[in-house]
Amino acid sequence: MKIGIPRGLLYDHYQFLWKSFFENLGAEVVISQKTNKKIVDDGVAVTVDEACLPVKVYHGHVMDLRDKVDFIFVPKIMSIHEKEYICPKFCGLPEMIKTSISNLPTIIDPTIDFIKNKKHLLEIVYEIGGYVTYDKRKIRLSFEEALKSHQNYKNKMKQGFFPMDLDKKHEEKHEAKHKEDTQKILLLGHPYNIYDEYLSMNIVEKLRKYGMTVITQDHFSKDQINPQMNELQKKMFWTFGRKMLGAALYAMEQEDIQGIIYLSSFGCGIDSVIADIVERRTRRNSKKPYILLTMDEHTGEAGIDTRIEAFVDMIKWRVENENYVSTHGQYISAR
Amino acid sequence: MKKCYLGVDIGSVSTNVIVMDEDEKIIDTLYIRTQGKPIETIQKGLYKIKERINNEIKIAGIGTTGSGRQLGGIMVGADVIKNEITAHGVAALHFVPNVQTILEIGGQDSKIILLRNGILYDFAMNTVCAAGTGSFLDRQAERMGIPIEEFGDLALKSEATVRIAGRCAVFAESDMIHKQQMGHNQEDIINGLCEALVRNYLNNLGKGKEIKSPIIFQGGVAANVGIKKAFEKILGQEVIVPPYASVMGAIGVALLAKEEVRKSGRTNFKGFEVANSSYQVKSFECDHCPNMCEVVEFFRDKNMVARWGDKCGRWSNVEVKNTKLA
Numbered sequence: 197m198k199i200g201i202p203r204g205l206l207y208d209h210y211q212f213l214w215k216s217f218f219e220n221l222g223a224e225v226v227i228s229q230k231t232n233k234k235i236v237d238d239g240v241a242v243t244v245d246e247a248c249l250p251v252k253v254y255h256g257h258v259m260d261l262r263d264k265v266d267f268i269f270v271p272k273i274m275s276i277h278e279k280e281y282i283c284p285k286f287c288g289l290p291e292m293i294k295t296s297i298s299n300l301p302t303i304i305d306p307t308i309d310f311i312k313n314k315k316h317l318l319e320i321v322y323e324i325g326g327y328v329t330y331d332k333r334k335i336r337l338s339f340e341e342a343l344k345s346h347q348n349y350k351n352k353m354k355q356g357f358f359p360m361d362l363d364k365k366h367e368e369k370h371e372a373k374h375k376e377d378t379q380k381i382l383l384l385g386h387p388y389n390i391y392d393e394y395l396s397m398n399i400v401e402k403l404r405k406y407g408m409t410v411i412t413q414d415h416f417s418k419d420q421i422n423p424q425m426n427e428l429q430k431k432m433f434w435t436f437g438r439k440m441l442g443a444a445l446y447a448m449e450q451e452d453i454q455g456i457i458y459l460s461s462f463g464c465g466i467d468s469v470i471a472d473i474v475e476r477r478t479r480r481n482s483k484k485p486y487i488l489l490t491m492d493e494h495t496g497e498a499g500i501d502t503r504i505e506a507f508v509d510m511i512k513w514r515v516e517n518e519n520y521v522s523t524h525g526q527y528i529s530a531r
Numbered sequence: 532m533k534k535c536y537l538g539v540d541i542g543s544v545s546t547n548v549i550v551m552d553e554d555e556k557i558i559d560t561l562y563i564r565t566q567g568k569p570i571e572t573i574q575k576g577l578y579k580i581k582e583r584i585n586n587e588i589k590i591a592g593i594g595t596t597g598s599g600r601q602l603g604g605i606m607v608g609a610d611v612i613k614n615e616i617t618a619h620g621v622a623a624l625h626f627v628p629n630v631q632t633i634l635e636i637g638g639q640d641s642k643i644i645l646l647r648n649g650i651l652y653d654f655a656m657n658t659v660c661a662a663g664t665g666s667f668l669d670r671q672a673e674r675m676g677i678p679i680e681e682f683g684d685l686a687l688k689s690e691a692t693v694r695i696a697g698r699c700a701v702f703a704e705s706d707m708i709h710k711q712q713m714g715h716n717q718e719d720i721i722n723g724l725c726e727a728l729v730r731n732y733l734n735n736l737g738k739g740k741e742i743k744s745p746i747i748f749q750g751g752v753a754a755n756v757g758i759k760k761a762f763e764k765i766l767g768q769e770v771i772v773p774p775y776a777s778v779m780g781a782i783g784v785a786l787l788a789k790e791e792v793r794k795s796g797r798t799n800f801k802g803f804e805v806a807n808s809s810y811q812v813k814s815f816e817c818d819h820c821p822n823m824c825e826v827v828e829f830f831r832d833k834n835m836v837a838r839w840g841d842k843c844g845r846w847s848n849v850e851v852k853n854t855k856l857a
Contacts, residue, residue: 229821232820232821232822233821233822233823233824234821234822234823235821394822394842475739476739479739479740485652485653486653487654487655490658498598499656501614502598502614502615502616502656503656505613505614505617506614506615506616506617506654509613509614509616509617509651510616510617510651510652510653510654513650513651514650514651514652517648517650
């Protein structure tokens with residue numbers, strides 16, 4: 197039995213949980229290819245116009261799996277935290293997929309809704325596992341094992357690890373690790389935007405090549421993110437919105453973080469609110485440079501490159517000046 | 532022999548070349564229209580510069596900027612290839628050391644750059660919209676049958692206010708046509724358009740930014756006095772248009788090239804012969820993976836000198852033969 201998992205949307209977040217759960221159950225797991233031009237083009241062609249780029253790309257990933265597997269796992273995710281929602285497009289994802297793409301294999305589309313509490317988690321797990329086996333005990337044990345690898349992965353992320361570092365060789369990994377003398381940049385954005393090398397135009401690697409250490413909201417702990425959120429007038433009820441905003445508010449007060457980049461996909465409702473709050477707060481409460489980069493299927497790489505290069509130049513220029521005491525006291529040349 | 536530095540700004544609408552001497556004095560400037568042919572335009576620019584400056588001059592360094600900076604950099608052998616924002620910031624600081632705000636409007640993009648105490652502090656570039664840029668002004672001037680050079684002066688003659696919707700170039704155009712059909716004066720409509728562009732620029736780029744004087748206005752559109760006046764009216768502050776406003780990017784990158792050569796001790800400049808070579812660009816779609824990258828091959832006198840456009844590096848990393856000829 198072959199189960200396909202599209203490498204899109206929350207895949208980067210839950211890849212170990214989903215993959216090892218199905219594998220522990222004894223199923224063969226097929227992950228769609230990394231996002232490439234064909235996947236983007238296929239996705240854009242079938243998806244409704246109004247959807248954002250990551251949703252379109254997800255469709256492309258489903259199409260990549262369509263003829264290769266017996267089942268495709270497309271969970272209907274409404275809420276992953278108590279009293280918090282995620283983007284409403286996720287609630288309609290299985291329906292969108294089923295109506296937009298023809299000749300699909302069976303879609304495994306459990307409803308995941310923890311808005312009230314997580315009490316029925318096990319029921320959902322049994323429902324998903326039921327596609328593979330009737331053995332409830334096996335399902336439960338498989339899930340518990342999978343949770344461990346998920347936790348392991350999350351801990352790794354907290355240490356500054358990126359999903360794209362996973363398939364690198366050991367020495368490269370070592371290089372990618374945090375260096376003390378480099379400048380640190382906080383890269384904010386939904387995980388499916390910042391961790392997808394194709395969609396993000398490899399922004400993480402580009403920043404690293406300029407000698408920057410890149411961190412994201414996933415590298416902060418709950419204790420760093422959540423206290424900031426109490427200062428807000430209203431509860432931030434989007435899970436990813438809370439993480440990004442909390443990380444930004446925390447980063448503003450950290451001396452070793454030199455700048456904030458927000459990578460947003462065009463037409464994202466959550467980003468339009470969060471990016472704006474982050475920008476206002478950053479300008480009001482700190483002197484850190486901030487830039488918003490917007491991408492969609494028409495975005496040219498040259499435009500992004502120019503902005504990244506200028507942003508890095510600005511940070512280096514600023515840092516050099518902090519360490520340099522001019523004899524004239526003003527107008528230190530940039531050159 | 533006098534040592535000089537070249538700055539080349541290859542933009543979407545214009546290509547600018549400047550010559551600067553060792554004392555950072557500008558000796559010559561050139562502003563030519565790119566017209567979608569960057570390679571020929573760079574050659575033309577270098578050829579003209581070579582004709583105009585006498586042979587007493589030796590080029591000690593060269594830099595490229597603008598959207599065509601990579602291509603231009605490979606062609607001429609640039610010592611430094613820099614983005615437009617840094618280049619504009621460096622140039623503005625050179626002329627007005629205490630500058631705090633740079634308004635820059637070019638052919639296809641517009642940017643705002645904030646500087647504090649002589650360092651780049653913040654910047655923004657236009658996103659998906661080109662409504663506030665030179666190419667839109669160009670198009671409107673053409674549609675109205677007015678040479679772009681006279682556009683700004685006409686706006687100054689306006690006596691009544693006509694409000695044009697500046698949110699979007701397409702809507703601005705239909706709004707202008709509507710105002711024309713209503714019988715408004717051409718000067719008033721042009722002035723209205725200038726103000727609409729400035730409003731759009733400030734809403735788009737100036738959002739949340741502290742625009743402090745001295746304010747410098749540069750880029751090709753700075754030559755338009757109508758826009759300058761509209762900026763001053765809306766901002767309520769004086770706006771300075773520096774002497775070399777339209778070629779500031781090129782000046783900035785020449786300054787950076789001078790610095791780079793001072794560090795490295797030598798220039799990569801391939802000489803003015805670049806203007807006499809024949810260049811050719813070929814492209815193909817790589818079918819090795821589903822990314823289907825469009826790979827570009829760049830030839831000088833039938834020898835391949837560079838290759839780019841692939842994501843994985845299988846083409847661009849290949850050592851190109853005959854690099855000496857390049």
